[in-house]
Amino acid sequence: MPYQASCNCDTVKMSLTLPNPLGHYQPRACDCDFCTALNVAYLSDTRGKLEVFSSGSIQVIQQGSEQALFAQCRHCADVLFVSYEFETGIKGAINANLLDDKHQLASVIAVSPKALSSTEKRERWLAVWMPLKVTP
Incomplete structure (x- = not known):
């Protein structure tokens, strides 16, 4: 199912x-302090x-x-997605709060990646x- 998202200033679009x-x-x-301060919640599905x-x-x-890369819009500073480049390619998760249809999502759950080793x-x-594919 296709969904659309964009940063608050509408400069970066995501599909x-x-x-x-x-x-x-x-x-x-x-x-973590970074995600909490910026109100980020991530969404992904391996399929x-x-x-x-x-x-x-x-x-x-x-x-x-400092393993994962966090992408932000240069203009409005919204966190767009987080990614990591594996041997099999780049994978990531979108900031669910930027989805046009975010109201359809189930309740947010808290996670604590800082408790995990690298x-x-x-x-x-x-x-x-x-x-994940980034198209200039």
Whole structure:
């Protein structure tokens, strides 16, 4: 099922394809200071895919263990997605709060990645994140 998202200033657009309706998904709210301060909740499905249309308006930062890349809009500073480049390709999770139809999502659940080791984080991301493509 196709869904659309964009940052608050509408500069960066995203297209999300999921195998199930949004109501089947509970976004994951990370409890780290960065994600909490920016009110970010992530959504992914290994059978889905995320395409980002950036127009060169994305800046990438690292937080916590400095493994994953957090993409923000250069103009409004919204966190767009988080990603990691595996040997099999780039995978990531979208900031569910930017979805046009976010009201259809199930309740947000809290997660605590900071409790995981670096290896456990990568294993977790590989198990739950989806393929990600950024188109300039």
